[in-house]
Amino acid sequence: MTLNAPSWEKVIAILKEYQRFALGCHLHPDGDGIGSVLALGLSLQKLGKQVDMILPEGIPVTFGFLPEINQTVTYPTLQPEVVISLDCAERDRLQLPDELFRTDPLLVNIDHHISNDGFGQVNLVLPAAAATGQIVYQLLKKASLPMDSPIATALYTAIATDTGFFRYANTTGEVLSAAAQLVADYQISPSLIAERVYEERSFASLRLLAEVLATLQVADNTRYAWMYLNQEMARKYEVELEEIENYVNYTSSIRGIEVGLFFKETNPGEVKISWRSKASVDVSRLASHFGGGGHARAAGCSINGSLTTVMAEVLAYLQNYFEANKEEKADLLA
Ligand SMILES: [Mn+2]
Structure with missing residues (x-):
């Protein structure tokens, strides 16, 4: 299986050039899927773009604490020029309504699953990344896209959940320094996030x-x-x-x-x-x-x-x- 070479430049050009985006992730989304959709969506909104952050199943109780999570929608409100799939290994698992694809939008695939077959027209698939949130973090930095405390909280949550709160083998220096920077630069609270996501159960x-x-x-x-x-x-x-x-x-x-x-x-x-x-x-x-x-x-x-x-x-x-x-x-x- 050969993937298209990951192209940061191509993705960055698309984010800057187009105006209307729809973002989604896999079926039964986890912290990485939701955090990645929210972080990239909020950042694009701050850039003045029209963005639908689509979670068709609604917001899982665990992630209800994320700032600005209420800006996500269960149904599209606009016809996008670009659809971005986040943290989704297969086209079939991408949970977005078919009607989004009627006008043939550009499909961008941003993911870290080794099994991802590069189903997008543009692919940023990095299996070495611990979380899709880690890729989105790098993307926002490389493209100098807007970042703020809600975006930082979403990214931190994405990275923390996919590394088992920094316990799994994918917890690298790169992961820890991304998390450290998010905490230091945006005054987010690792203990609050751990409490809400990792320690609380029904x-x-x-x-x-x-x-x-x-x-x-x-x-x-x-x-x-x-x-x-x-x-x-x-x-x-x-x-x-x-x-x-x-x-x-x-x-x-x-x-x-x-x-x-x-x-x-x-x-x-x-x-x-x-x-x-x-x-x-x-x-x-x-x-x-x-x-x-x-x-x-x-x-x-x-x-x-x-x-x-x-x-x-x-x-x-x-x-x-x-x-x-x-x-x-x-x-x-x-
Ligand atoms: Mn993931």
């Missing part, structure tokens, strides 16, 4: 988590663990999908475990699987076997079938993978 999500954790199991070879959520459990509690997404981290947090899996029966006959790993395994490769993708330490895929069938299939595949890679663990222990 009561219902903890009750549901208790049921999900009761299904947790570790493989006989003690190298992987999994748990599941079925329709019956999901129906009992009203929990935002985004809170459920985080449950998977418990599977990979078990000492000695290399891969953690979380099976979610999202609809009858449809199972969504979240993959997490520690340094030894690239789960984006494993998930791609099932048509999914993502990052080396965090990936996802979706499989049609009953929960029982899908779990049996994926766990058998994982068992075979570890059979074939027995020596790696021996090496790690040596």
Whole structure:
């Protein structure tokens, strides 16, 4: 797969030249998707552009604290010349209404997923970036675009969420210095953002988590663990999908475990699987076997079938993978 060479200049020229923009991100947006849309959108508005920041599912409760988040819309209000996709690895996952594309706007793809195939007419895809927010931060700097405290808060939130609040392997010096500059230059509060995004949960999500954790199991070879959520459990509690997404981290947090899996029966006959790993395994490769993708330490895929069938299939595949890679663990222990 060859990507078009990332072109900062091309993207910067487009941002300056055109007047009407629509910005969107992937389905069920996370902090990086929402933060990137908000930061770039607010900056373009300050530049005098007309911008729709579109979140068709509305604003997740967790991110309701972001300054100016109420400027986002669920439906387009203008016909854009340029559509910018942020933090979205595939064209099919870009959650924007089809009517936006009727007048054939220019599609710009800004992302950091290694699996991104460069679906835009202009692509700024940098898999080495920890977050799309990190790319947007660099873009605003390189282009000398407006920055203020709400924009800085959105960027900090994007970067913080995709690095697990600066704990994951993608937390580089570049990441920390971007975060440090945002805090120092715009007086934003890392503790407030951490409290709202990382520490607060709904009561219902903890009750549901208790049921999900009761299904947790570790493989006989003690190298992987999994748990599941079925329709019956999901129906009992009203929990935002985004809170459920985080449950998977418990599977990979078990000492000695290399891969953690979380099976979610999202609809009858449809199972969504979240993959997490520690340094030894690239789960984006494993998930791609099932048509999914993502990052080396965090990936996802979706499989049609009953929960029982899908779990049996994926766990058998994982068992075979570890059979074939027995020596790696021996090496790690040596
Ligand atoms: Mn991201």
